[in-house]
Amino acid sequence: MTQQVPAEQNADHGAARRGEGAHVVVVGATGNVGTSVVAALAEDPGVGSVLGLARRMPLWRPPKTHWQAVDVEPGGGDLAGLFAGADAVIHLAWKFQPTHHPAETWRTNVLGSIRVFDAVAAAGVPALVHASSVGAYSPGPKDRPVDESWPTHGWPQAAYTREKAYLERVLDTYERTHPDIRVVRMRPGFLFKRQAAAEQRRIFAGRFLPSRFLRPELLPAVPDLAGLRFQALHTDDAAAAYRAAAALPVRGAFNLAADPPLDAGVLSRVLDARSLPVPTAPVRAALAAAWRLHLVPASPDLFDAVLRLPLLDSSRARRELSWQPRHTAVEAVEEFLDGLRSGAGMDTAPLAPDPAPSRRFVRARGPV
Numbered sequence: 001m002t003q004q005v006p007a008e009q010n011a012d013h014g015a016a017r018r019g020e021g022a023h024v025v026v027v028g029a030t031g032n033v034g035t036s037v038v039a040a041l042a043e044d045p046g047v048g049s050v051l052g053l054a055r056r057m058p059l060w061r062p063p064k065t066h067w068q069a070v071d072v073e074p075g076g077g078d079l080a081g082l083f084a085g086a087d088a089v090i091h092l093a094w095k096f097q098p099t100h101h102p103a104e105t106w107r108t109n110v111l112g113s114i115r116v117f118d119a120v121a122a123a124g125v126p127a128l129v130h131a132s133s134v135g136a137y138s139p140g141p142k143d144r145p146v147d148e149s150w151p152t153h154g155w156p157q158a159a160y161t162r163e164k165a166y167l168e169r170v171l172d173t174y175e176r177t178h179p180d181i182r183v184v185r186m187r188p189g190f191l192f193k194r195q196a197a198a199e200q201r202r203i204f205a206g207r208f209l210p211s212r213f214l215r216p217e218l219l220p221a222v223p224d225l226a227g228l229r230f231q232a233l234h235t236d237d238a239a240a241a242y243r244a245a246a247a248l249p250v251r252g253a254f255n256l257a258a259d260p261p262l263d264a265g266v267l268s269r270v271l272d273a274r275s276l277p278v279p280t281a282p283v284r285a286a287l288a289a290a291w292r293l294h295l296v297p298a299s300p301d302l303f304d305a306v307l308r309l310p311l312l313d314s315s316r317a318r319r320e321l322s323w324q325p326r327h328t329a330v331e332a333v334e335e336f337l338d339g340l341r342s343g344a345g346m347d348t349a350p351l352a353p354d355p356a357p358s359r360r361f362v363r364a365r366g367p368v
Helices: 008-018 032-042 079-083 100-121 160-179 194-204 235-247 265-271 280-292 300-306 315-320 329-342
Strands: 022-027 047-054 065-069 088-090 126-132 182-188 190-192 223-224 231-236 254-257 274-278
Touching: 022 032, 022 079, 022 223, 022 235, 032 047, 032 100, 032 194, 032 235, 079 100, 088 100, 088 235, 100 126, 100 231, 126 235, 160 182, 160 300, 182 235, 190 194, 190 235, 194 329, 223 265, 231 235, 231 329, 235 254, 254 280, 254 315, 265 274, 265 329
Parallel strands: 022 047, 022 088, 047 065, 088 126, 126 182, 182 254, 190 231, 223 274
Antiparallel strands: none
8 A cells, every 4th residue: 555645746746847957766665774865866966866765664764755655565555656756766675584484575575576676667768777685695715705606596494595596596597587677787896884772782682681781892702703704885885876976877786885894803992892703603692592582583494604704896986986985894884883872873764773663654555
């Protein structure tokens, strides 16, 4: 079910479309990545208007941006009608939980994404930019980066990586069926910013674990686990790449990551803690027990996937998108940790600093 916006907002949107500049639709516009992408588009003089789609209407009002509450799930709103006249659709909507019910996340993430892809074709939108992930990649090396040709079969046990990999196959077929649509797949590493700290705490640590227990200064040591080496990126830097991909005549996949790769040594310096070698098996067993008891939402299968993710070579993005991250991976993590300390957030439902449901947001059925 689609929630209708006020008539005056629709009128403003029509006025924006009569002006100059591209019209871009952002699906899943109020989360960690969506808010940064909308902000980047709103600042771009080449963009005339932005339509942000989300499950719940935000209070946040960036320039040139209009909002619509809608589901991406089967049975949701008329996506093709909302995409009509767009120069590009950027698809970011994703549901991380409940990890105990993978059929539910599959309905949103896979079936909902297919609805978005089909609506792009039905509306005649010339460009689709899809949020894939490093999680789509098959297990790979930790001592050298891989480019976009690395296999994208994911880690089959984790719902997140399985769903990201499945959508890569869907897009393989989609590109052959719709050669007139310019399809871009963005494959970033882990994305952090200060305002998303509360959201990411709820996604991975749970709503019932108080932020004060996650304060970095209370961490006595960083576990040095086999395979714990990954890449991070500031969300605003990823958004700059999304904005460029929507505007430039590029196709295909782009890796996005910042230096340096993060391991126990780097993280221990960031946290001013010592690094402690720890066997992987007992850590996984403890996480699995906590997950089975519903004490944490992050599944042990996702833990397994993280330890197997390859490092990414972002040369293509630098070359073809003229993209260069402004923040190091360490700076991105430090900003996230500062957000944890301060309880940072934004005036959108996913990024609200209060983990309890807020009455400030207009709600519509189902997730974006």
